[in-house]
Amino acid sequence: MxxxxxxxxxxxxxxxxxxxxxxxxxxxxxxxxxxxxxxxxxxxxxxxxxxVFGTIEQDGYLLETGADMFITNKPAALKLAKQLGLEDRLIETEASYRKSMILCEGRPVPTPAGFDLMAPRQLHPFLKSPILSPAGKRRVLKEYWIEPDPKEDESLQDFAVRRFGREAFERMIQPMIGGIYTADPVKLSLRATLPRFLEMEEQYGSVLRGLKLHSEQENSADAIVNNQASGARYGMFLSFDRGxxxxxxxxxxxxxxxxxxxxxxxxxxxxxxxxxxxxxxxxxxxxxxxxxxxxxxxxxxxxxxxxxxxxxxxxxxxxxxPYASAAIVVTGYPLSQIQHPMECFGLVIPAVENRKVLAVSCTSRKFPNRAPKGSIQLRTFIGGALQQHLLEQSDDELLAMTQQELREIFGVEGTPETSRVVRWNRAMPQYxxxxxxxxxxxxxxxxxxxxxxxxxxxxxxxxxxxxxxxxxxxxxxxxxxxxxxx
CATH class of the missing domain: 3.50.50.60 (FAD/NAD(P)-binding domain)
Structure with a gap:
């Protein structure tokens, strides 16, 4: 039966x-x-x-409307890609451009090699960088000897100022971390977003000490490359051949x-x-x-x-x-229209610079085939928790604002070869x-x-x-x- x-x-x-x-x-x-x-x-x-996730083919460009890459130290995305048979379509970031920049008094300055979102893994490049004053650098180094004072829950701003001082927070930490979450650093919970820094304080008594010990334990080629990169640890990121x-x-x-x-x-x-x-x-x-x-x-x-x-x-x-909204203004330019060499993955902008944009990502510097030969794809981020009012403007106004900001920051002249405004309305939860x-x-x-x-x-x-x-x-x-x- x-x-x-x-x-x-x-x-x-x-x-x-x-x-x-x-x-x-x-x-x-x-x-x-x-x-x-x-x-x-x-x-x-x-x-x-x-x-908001996706890739659009437009005017010879592969425009990314959402995330343009994913990190591999959290395994779920890489594991799924392999499960779907996409392993041979994965591509790494371009090693020759693996650095970021921070806007400092109106001009883009390279992030010190080995700077890991909140603190330096390597002291020499950090001490040579012009981003912080001598007093600001001394205050960062003092973190070695500041007694741990872990809180049940602490904001990004409170933790960063307590451990590294206000100058380092305003000039480096806020733009690098706050921009990831398009968040207000006074409200952002570090334990809910980047608990590893809190764990270093709790385990080693110092974030700098924890980063140093972690670096010494990492002996792989990837670790060496990541220690030379600035900003995010770009060797840990992947994308796909067609976006x-x-x-x-x-x-x-x-x-x-x-x-x-x-x-x-x-x-x-x-x-x-x-x-x-x-x-x-x-x-x-x-x-x-x-x-x-x-x-x-x-x-x-x-x-x-x-x-x-x-x-x-x-x-x-x-x-x-709570949720925040943001917009990405994607533009493509011939490199001949840009005075800056753009030899980086992107630029983050401290709130104290009082600009109208949060960050600029050079997507075609990260991965091949995102722009025609001799051109570059830029993704400019606007809005976030601190500048919601800017999103009341029309798409044309946001594009014009972006062109003005890129002109003043990078020396970008003329009109773009291609453009698209993508709005993330109430898309970013605020932790x-x-x-x-x-x-x-x-x-x-x-x-x-x-x-x-x-x-x-x-x-x-x-x-x-x-x-x-x-x-x-x-x-x-x-x-x-x-x-x-x-």
Whole structure:
């Protein structure tokens, strides 16, 4: 006698960005490994997948509208790329341009070789740099002897000023770290964003001492290259031969036959049925479907609205996560129109410089084929938590502002060969002091709802590897709760 077919587990994944795609892919992977059939519905409110993430071919350029690379010391993105068969399409950053610059009194100055976001791994290049005054450099070196005073939760500004002094914070640390999160450094929680610096203070009594010991323990060729790089440790970053959309396209291709995709479909609310399954209401209640598991791969404020009728405390906590907006103005220029040699991966701009842009990334210096020969692709970042008001301007005004800033900083003349303005509206969650406590409270509320999870970048990291890892963890949490199997 034949066994009756196993009833599939029904899943709703809400949000078609990278997180939602990664959640679908991991659901199919787990389903196959457990020999348990699934039915997956992916809901996306807009007419396209990927959110702000993606690569556009325009005027001979490969324009990146979101992240232009990913870090490999967090393994989730690299592991997924290999799983999707993309290993031969991975490319490293160009070694010859692996340095960053910091704007100092109106001019770009190289970041000292070996400077690791907050402190120098090597003293000689740091001491030679003109970015800090002699008094500012002495104050940084004094960090060796400052007694640890770890706090439960401390802002980037408070920690940096306490350990390294105000000048180093304003001139180097704020632009390098604050720019990653488009955040207000007075509010940004260091424990929620870069806890390794706090751990060095706690473990070694000094960040400088911790960096020195870590450098001595690293003997690989990559470590040597990274110690020579300035700013981010660029040897740890990868992209793809035809841009970051290679990952997104392969990810969707891997799931396309295993899911039902609903574009232009706004989920309105989620309610609980008596049998612990969930009703998902779509398009003003016109359609309601029932699911065993729901993955909320959406911003915190979207997820908070959806669970309002399910759990008011969970909804309030998700809604309380603040978000910042930003814009990227992507431009392409012939190098002949630029006075500066642009031999770097990018420039960060301290808030004390009072400029209208946060940073400039030289994407075609990082990777080949991003610009025609003899030209360069620049991505200029505007807005963030400290300059939200600038985003009230039109795209044309943002482009004109960018051209003016590039002219004054780099000597960029004339009009660009290509341009595009990309807006990240409420796309960057702000991990303020208390964020980790909020995440703990959110998790406690989610424990009351087996089969419900929050993915995306709202809770556990904003980088590509963080988002992928969070999506996969959300799937595994729900799978265990629904099936009782690890």
């Amino acid at each position: 034949n066994e009756s077919p196993q009833t599939p587990l029904r899943w709703a994944v809400i949000g078609g960005g990278l997180s939602g795609l990664a959640a679908c892919q991991h659901l199919l992977t787990v389903s196959k490994s457990k020999s348990t059939p699934v039915e997956i519905d992916l809901y996306e409110a807009s007419d396209r997948l990927g959110g 970051m959309s290679v990952l997104q396209d392969a990810l969707f291709a891997s799931i396309a036959n295993g899911i039902t995709l609903y574009k232009n479909s706004s989920v309105e609310n989620i309610t609980l049925r008596e049998n612990r399954s969930y009703d998902v209401s779509i398009q003003n209640g016109q359609t309601t479907r029932t699911y065993d598991g729901v993955i909320l791969a959406a911003p915190g404020y979207v997820a908070g609205k959806l669970v309002e009728g399910l759990n008011l405390e969970l909804s309030s906590e998700l809604n309380a996560i 303020h002091i208390g964020h980790l406590d909020r995440v703990s409270r959110i998790r406690r509320q989610l424990e009351k709802h087996p089969g419900l999870a929050v993915a995306g970048n709202a809770l556990n990291g904003v980088g590509i590897p963080d988002v992928i890892q969070t999506a996969q963890a959300s799937v595994e949490k729900c799978w265990t709760e629904i099936t009782g199997a690890d």
